[in-house]
Amino acid sequence: MPTITERLAQDVRFKESINSCINCGVCTAICAAAEFYDYSPRQIAGIVQEGNEEKIIALLKSDTIWFCGQCMSCKTRCPRNNCVGIIIAVLRKISQEEGYFVESRMGRQQLLIKRNIGSTILKYGYCIHPEIVNPEYHPEQGPTWEWVYKNKEKVYERMNANLDKPGSGTLRKIEQDTLQELRDIFEVSGGVELFDKIEKYSFEKAAEMGLASNPDSMDNYVKYISNE
Amino acid sequence: MNKSIVVIGAGVAGIEVASILADMGYNVFIIEKNKNIGGNVAFWHHLFPNNRSAAEVREYMNQKIKVPNITLFPNTEVTDISQKKNVYVVRTNKDATFEVGAVLIATGFTPFDARRKEEYGYGIYDNVITSVDLEKKLERGENITTTQGMAPKRIAFVHCVGSRDAKVGHTYCSKVCCITGVKQAIEMSKMFPDAEMYCFYMDLRMHGLEYERFYKDAQENYNTQFIRGRVSEVSENKDKSIQLKAEDTLSGLPLKMKVDLLVLLVGMEQGKDSDKLCDILHLHKTPENFIQPQDPHLQGNVSSRQGVFIAGTCIQPMTINETMQNARSAALEINHYLLHL
Ligand code: SF4
Ligand code: SF4
Ligand code: SF4
Numbered sequence: 001m002p003t004i005t006e007r008l009a010q011d012v013r014f015k016e017s018i019n020s021c022i023n024c025g026v027c028t029a030i031c032a033a034a035e036f037y038d039y040s041p042r043q044i045a046g047i048v049q050e051g052n053e054e055k056i057i058a059l060l061k062s063d064t065i066w067f068c069g070q071c072m073s074c075k076t077r078c079p080r081n082n083c084v085g086i087i088i089a090v091l092r093k094i095s096q097e098e099g100y101f102v103e104s105r106m107g108r109q110q111l112l113i114k115r116n117i118g119s120t121i122l123k124y125g126y127c128i129h130p131e132i133v134n135p136e137y138h139p140e141q142g143p144t145w146e147w148v149y150k151n152k153e154k155v156y157e158r159m160n161a162n163l164d165k166p167g168s169g170t171l172r173k174i175e176q177d178t179l180q181e182l183r184d185i186f187e188v189s190g191g192v193e194l195f196d197k198i199e200k201y202s203f204e205k206a207a208e209m210g211l212a213s214n215p216d217s218m219d220n221y222v223k224y225i226s227n228e
Numbered sequence: 229m230n231k232s233i234v235v236i237g238a239g240v241a242g243i244e245v246a247s248i249l250a251d252m253g254y255n256v257f258i259i260e261k262n263k264n265i266g267g268n269v270a271f272w273h274h275l276f277p278n279n280r281s282a283a284e285v286r287e288y289m290n291q292k293i294k295v296p297n298i299t300l301f302p303n304t305e306v307t308d309i310s311q312k313k314n315v316y317v318v319r320t321n322k323d324a325t326f327e328v329g330a331v332l333i334a335t336g337f338t339p340f341d342a343r344r345k346e347e348y349g350y351g352i353y354d355n356v357i358t359s360v361d362l363e364k365k366l367e368r369g370e371n372i373t374t375t376q377g378m379a380p381k382r383i384a385f386v387h388c389v390g391s392r393d394a395k396v397g398h399t400y401c402s403k404v405c406c407i408t409g410v411k412q413a414i415e416m417s418k419m420f421p422d423a424e425m426y427c428f429y430m431d432l433r434m435h436g437l438e439y440e441r442f443y444k445d446a447q448e449n450y451n452t453q454f455i456r457g458r459v460s461e462v463s464e465n466k467d468k469s470i471q472l473k474a475e476d477t478l479s480g481l482p483l484k485m486k487v488d489l490l491v492l493l494v495g496m497e498q499g500k501d502s503d504k505l506c507d508i509l510h511l512h513k514t515p516e517n518f519i520q521p522q523d524p525h526l527q528g529n530v531s532s533r534q535g536v537f538i539a540g541t542c543i544q545p546m547t548i549n550e551t552m553q554n555a556r557s558a559a560l561e562i563n564h565y566l567l568h569l
Contacts, residue, residue: 077347
């Protein structure tokens with residue numbers, strides 16, 4: 001079994017994204033996430049460069065790796081051509097593959113994202129579809145959205161969209177064979193396997209917390225992680 | 229033996245080599261593309277490490293070339309160099325031809341064009357200037373003000389602009405800008421005793437004997453704070469002051485700061501003059517685009533081509549004193565070569 005540090009080093013994206021870091025801090029200075037959270041891309045570069053297995057595992061179990069918005073601003077500035085945004089993407093994948101993500105609050109929310117965006121893309125062919133942004137679960141969208149949601153047929157028609165109908169145009173219904181192609185891509189590229197792992201580790205965590213007794217009754221856990 | 233030499237570039241290095249070789253009895257032709265001699269020192273005001281006036285160094289150079297066997301060709305550029313056995317034939321855009329025993333390249337450096345680091349706003353925001361602009365202003369005796377005519381209350385200096393930065397293709401340290409920043413911060417503080425100075429650096433490279441003393445002096449007596457972090461970007465406020473962003477890496481916190489004037493400490497790069505000569509003569513270059521010496525320890529002034537020598541900042545970033553010493557060693561090297569031809 002390769003260590004986590006070795007697995008990082010084997011990932012081509014990782015190799016491309018860290019050459020050597022001089023701790024200049026320009027990535028942290030440009031990072032929007034660092035402005036709002038206790039998060040510093042410079043420190044991420046420092047930890048992975050140091051290559052200490054325990055520290056890297058602690059990172060994979062922490063909220064830290066989930067703060068990044070993947071905007072890639074850091075890439076545009078680094079004087080050593082590193083890219084912490086990509087390093088984060090690799091760390092996240094290993095955290096999901098190994099189940100470390102369930103050890104942090106933001107990590108646990110991976111389940112919500114997987115169940116929302118992850119299933120929407122396979123069901124509708126869109127990452128976000130108006131149908132799933134139900135005002136009941138998304139009070140943050142406010143009353144205007146609630147009105148749009150209720151009147152979406154008419155609203156989208158006026159916007160010249162082609163909501164859920166065959167043919168061309170924005171938000172058109174994606175044809176079955178196209179959807180099947182998308183599912184095949186997820187299957188062969190390991191996307192489905194990763195989704196299954198997120199479900200599996202989340203259930204194990206839910207069981208450990210006494211919030212679920214079988215994988216099909218995760219409601220309490222979902223409620224818990226939505227509000228924690 | 230051909231006792232003539234062509235020196236390309238009338239800056240510190242070229243003139244020092246020329247004057248020593250002239251002393252030894254050689255005929256020296258200096259080809260200079262500009263009207264005046266002095267290279268980059270021509271527009272400098274005060275020099276580290278002792279704040280002496282750059283005019284004194286220029287005066288030294290002016291005196292040095294006033295000897296019969298040095299001929300200066302100003303406003304002239306080399307267009308071609310060919311070789312016939314041990315003789316080099318140098319042609320210029322003024323249709324002059326020189327047949328000489330050796331060629332010295334002393335084309336110096338070009339200050340980095342700060343517009344290439346667009347995120348620092350040079351050429352976009354009025355109150356962003358370079359270290360070179362500041363020297364020029366001081367040399368011309370201009371008042372230093374913001375573009376609104378106010379005395380600056382807070383001035384920041386950005387280190388490593390165009391140096392140590394893979395994004396602009398310059399991975400090397402330009403060696404002189406840290407101490408230039410300290411020198412200019414002290415000068416500004418003397419001019420504006422109530423103002424605050426901030427230097428944003430990645431590493432402070434105080435390699436000269438006196439530099440550390442300068443640095444300490446700036447901290448203790450000239451309101452200068454050193455913040456370890458590279459500036460990520462700047463923007464302009466409504467009142468034309470400059471907002472900058474960096475991380476104070478020693479405390480691990482991102483910071484924003486409003487300053488009245490931002491000075492970019494621009495580094496050195498090789499300009500098109502040395503590129504052109506390297507093309508004509510097929511000289512080897514370092515990965516940093518400087519001219520590669522034959523042997524960095526033992527033949528530092530010998531190019532990859534016999535009879536073609538190099539001196540000064542076309543080899544690597546150097547201070548003026550280092551350039552002087554380097555030029556003297558180049559003169560000895562050329563003399564040795566011509567004596568043993
Ligand atoms: S990609 Fe992530 S780490 Fe990089 S600047 Fe954007 S939010 Fe910050
Ligand atoms: S910008 Fe690059 S060199 Fe600077 S701290 Fe970030 S990763 Fe390290
Ligand atoms: S001398 Fe200082 S400012 Fe200049 S490139 Fe080197 S480290 Fe940067």
